[in-house]
Amino acid sequence: MRNNRAMAPSRHRVAVLALDHVVGLDLGTPSQILGAARDHDGNRFYKVRTCTPGGAPVRSTAGFTVLPDHGLDLLEAADTVIVPGIHDGPPLHSGVLTSEVADALTTAHARGARIVSICTGSFVLAATGLLDGRPAATHWAHADRFVGLFPQVKLDADVLFVDDGEILTSAGVAAGIDLCLHLIRRDHGTEVANRAARRCVVPPWRDGGQAQYTERPVPPPTSTGTAATREWALRRLGEPLTLERLAAHARMSVRTFTRHFRDETGLSPAQWLLRHRTDRARELLESSDLSVARIARETGFGSAAALRQRFQQALGVSPLTYRRTFAPR
Template sequence: MPGVIPFELGIPARIFGGARTPEGRNLYEVVTCSAVPGLVQTDADFPILVENGPEVLEAADTVVVPATHELDDIYVSGRLSGPLAAAFARIRPGTRVVSICTGSYLLAAAGLLDGRPATTHWDSADHFQRLFPQVKVDPDVLYIDDGDILTSAGVASGIDLCLHIVRRDHGTAIANAVARRTVVPPHRDGGQAQYIQRPLPEPQLASTTAARAWALGRLDQPLTLRELAERESMSVRTFTRRFREEVGISPGQWLVQQRVERARHLLESSDLSVDQVAHRAGFGTATSMRQHLHAALGVSPSAYRRTFNSTATPGV
């Protein structure tokens, strides 16, 4: 759309375009289009030339809608009109549709978010909810995966969501490789708070970084909140508050996330039994790991392995 934000526009091309097999084969074909092809003005001091029109939407498996600052009509009416409505009508039923930041306004105006959970930039969340009362808005998360409809919060959370999609499609190894090449964190869970009051600790305040590094090296062992706090010479209460300020979630939630990621990696890359994976990931028992993996991914360890580990022994 006119007024598109170049940063958000570049995220899908950078993340999906960087997803490759170990042999170097591209896993996605990224095509950019506009409702009206030609020169499109951005919100910066330069335009971009978009050669493809909305007809390419008819063949898309996933449609990603980036943010734009020119949403005046939608902000007031809550409806799509003209070329935009015609463009959205070309999207096939069942196509995966994704929004980055305030691109969620277009999805809501198209009726795609009715009765569904969604998020948007925290600064627009109240207005978004008033304009689209039928949408279940969560203003506190980085992104929401509701199956065929996915929405992200502001700006950089679009990177998190696109990496999440790569991880969902092709596993953690591919997603982590993309993240390394892009030099961004490989995983920030969608439930993490999008607006952290102090994203970096003030120089005079102690950080929880050392405790997190220490914990990552001992995920296979029982870890208590008191032990983590002692690594930083803090009381449990101070450590918990500081941890949430820096990371956006509680220490317990963070540990579960890291253990799920460890389990996913081991299920993808090894022939270890489910019991062995559960032990090395720190869940203790296979039952506990199954519960956490199902809560995070909606699948069992065996089903996840069948999908993402082609070398694993059948039935393991």
């Protein structure tokens, strides 16, 4: 008899490579998110399995040991290889990787496997040379270290993830969820990705990039140069602060003040003011119920429209979207 029942889709094979000091959330993200991608009959689109070098146990940063079912041979047949983030180890500190792991990853890539990293897993990929000359993402807090170790990689520390065809990288922690949903969307379309997001109770898409999550501490003022004027200006961000007014406070000519200011901060006075006005607006959106128009006036932007334009340029989101994300409920 002919079986009229639709056949289950062939499952995309995913190998998650866990190394010592693996980040617990990053490790679980692929199986949770990709495992939620199913057809209308409930058939899973992905088969996600975990491996380690030699199939040996590895320690996670969450205080538990990972006991894998597979070694690096799992990468030999994987359609996609995902490297979760790590919080310690040679790739993160010195940019080196064991030849065993490097060979397994480069061989998988050479035969056509898709290679993906979450968070600081990008350090592992970069240590193999796979990211040389390519755009990539990593956690913003590790961006400076990444650039120092891998100057040949085109790091973009502002985005949630980078899709460079057969190699994809994400920013920190929850950005791995964004990237896994992107993989589903790319492989099976928006409808399947949205269903997976609903099953996991996460947004199917997040606006903006990492910039909205980056810490911007204000450096303590010093007693020399333009520091006193910078401290004075921070208390008056809502006022008109022309270059002439700043220079007059510092008791310098405009030319001298501008030169000293750039030497001490690496920014022009206008750039410095724009950055701190944006940071102050962020603080008020998070901690107050002031209207966007009021915050715009108090931070020197003048109008709600100007503040919205600045947030879109700097953070990729509107002030109201930023408030919904960060303001206490």
